[in-house]
Every structure is written in structure tokens, then in C-alpha cells.
Amino acid sequence: MLSREEYLAAWARWHGGTDPSASPLVRGWLSLAYALARPLAGVPPLLATALGLLVAAGAAVLAVPGGGWLVAAGVLVGVSGLLDSLDGALAIAGGRASRRGFVLDSAVDRLTEAAYATALWLAGAPGWLAAAFGALCWLPDYLRARAGQAGVAETGALSVWERPTRVAMTGFSLGGAGVVALLGGRGSVVVLAGTAAGVLLGAIAVGQLGVTLRRSLSG
Known part of the structure; x- marks a missing residue:
């Protein structure tokens, strides 16, 4: 199995040269996934x-009763966010990464983010706002993918809205609402606010x- 630094370097290569060290949150998230992957090296990433x-999907189901x-x-x-990062760590650090797995993982990411948006809606967020939340989870990665098809080798610097931030914002919004509801307040x-x-x-x-992409595409 790769060392942590080797894993982070390999992750960067699979993500268009993006440096995970540019964001302490992303680097910490990936390091946590790597630590979890080490004792589970034999588990299939799929x-x-x-x-x-x-x-x-279970999170969305639990949002229905609320409270x-x-x-x-x-x-x-x-x-779910940790499991998503764990599959990448198992694949990359274990030397089992493939283009097919990379595409599948990206597709599942979008489905899980649709589940997050659905959970927020079921928990009380207006439908249009939850839909905007879900769309803005999808749009940055779509733009990066299209830029890659246009020949851009690097996908740009890490933004304020990467996968760990999306997971944290959704989780804290739902969990915080549950705590407020238990205390007799309005969790909605x-x-x-979180959405x-x-x-x-x-x-x-x-x-x-x-x-970033405008500069790359105009060159």
C-alpha cells in the first residue's frame, strides 16, 4: 500500500493535478480516508x-419524520462522505485505481449529493433552494470535466465548495436542526440557513x- 504522501500525490494526478495541500480541510479529509483505508486494504473499493x-439514501429517508x-x-x-472518500483511498493507495472506477465514483458522488439536497428539502428547506444546492454541488465538477474534454490539463485550484465542505454543510445542517428540534425549537x-x-x-x-478556467481556455 502507498504511503500517505504517495497517496496524496497519486490523488492529485487522478484529479487533474489539483494540490490537496492547498486546502487544509481537503488534505485532512483525505488523510482521514487514508487512515481508515490502511486496515481495510483488502476491501473492494466498489x-x-x-x-x-x-x-x-438512508439520510434522506430519516429526514422524512424530521424532529x-x-x-x-x-x-x-x-x-456517506467518509465512505465515498474511503473507496478512493482503497483504490488509489491500494494500486487498484482505474478509469472505469474513477468515472463510476464521480457518478455516485452526484447521486449522493442529490440525496443530500433531497434530505434538506424533506427537512424543511424550500424546494427551489434545495434544488439550487444540489445543482451547485454538480456544476463545479461538470465544468471541470468539460474543461478537461476541451484540453485543459489542470482542473483549477480547490475552491470553497469541494466535496468535504458539501458533506459537512449538509450533515451539520441536518444534525443541528435535529438538536434544535429536540430542544423545542424550529429545526427548519x-x-x-444551512442550505x-x-x-x-x-x-x-x-x-x-x-x-481559473477562463485563463486556461483563453490560452
Whole structure:
């Protein structure tokens, strides 16, 4: 199995040369996934991918009854995010990474983020706001993929709205709403605020990425 530094370097190569060290949150998230992957080196990455999607769907299901169940929904969002990073760590650090697995993992990421947006909507966020949240989870990665097809070798610097931030924002919004509900407050207010903050961060990230890609595409 690769060392942690070798794993981070390999991760960067699979992600268009993006340096994970540019964001302490992303580097910490990847390091945690690597630490979890070491004792699970024999586990197929596809298993972690499938479990991550199922757990994300479970979070949406738990958002239906609301109230204190939102605490569990928030926890499941965090677990799904870790499973998503774990599959990449198992594949890359274990020398089993492939283009097919990379594409499959990206597709599952978008499905889990759709589950996050659905959970926020079911927990009380307005439909249009939850839809915007989901779209802004998808748009940065879509732009990077299209830029890659246009010949851009590097996918741009890490933004304020990368995968770990999306997971954390969703998990804390749902979990925080559950805690407030248990204390007798209106959890939907927390969900609304968290979803709106995610939309704002997503819009900022698209602007950041747009500036970077504009330079690359005009060269």
C-alpha cells in the first residue's frame, strides 16, 4: 500500500493535478480516508462506493419524520462522505485505481449529493433552494470535466465548495436542526440557513473556478 504522501500525490494526478495541500480541510479529509483505508486494504473499493450511496439514501429517508431523527440523518451524511472518500483511498493507495472506477465514483458522488439536497428539502428547506444546492454541488465538477474534454490539463485550484465542505454543510445542517428540534425549537430554520449558506458557497466556488478556467481556455 502507498504511503500517505504517495497517496496524496497519486490523488492529485487522478484529479487533474489539483494540490490537496492547498486546502487544509481537503488534505485532512483525505488523510482521514487514508487512515481508515490502511486496515481495510483488502476491501473492494466498489463495496465502499455502494455503501456510501445507500447510507446517503438512508439520510434522506430519516429526514422524512424530521424532529430528532434529523440528528441521525446528519450522522449518516457524514458516514456517506467518509465512505465515498474511503473507496478512493482503497483504490488509489491500494494500486487498484482505474478509469472505469474513477468515472463510476464521480457518478455516485452526484447521486449522493442529490440525496443530500433531497434530505434538506424533506427537512424543511424550500424546494427551489434545495434544488439550487444540489445543482451547485454538480456544476463545479461538470465544468471541470468539460474543461478537461476541451484540453485543459489542470482542473483549477480547490475552491470553497469541494466535496468535504458539501458533506459537512449538509450533515451539520441536518444534525443541528435535529438538536434544535429536540430542544423545542424550529429545526427548519437551521436547515434553511444551512442550505442557503451552501448555495452561497457554491456560487462563490463557480466564480472561482470560472476565473481559473477562463485563463486556461483563453490560452
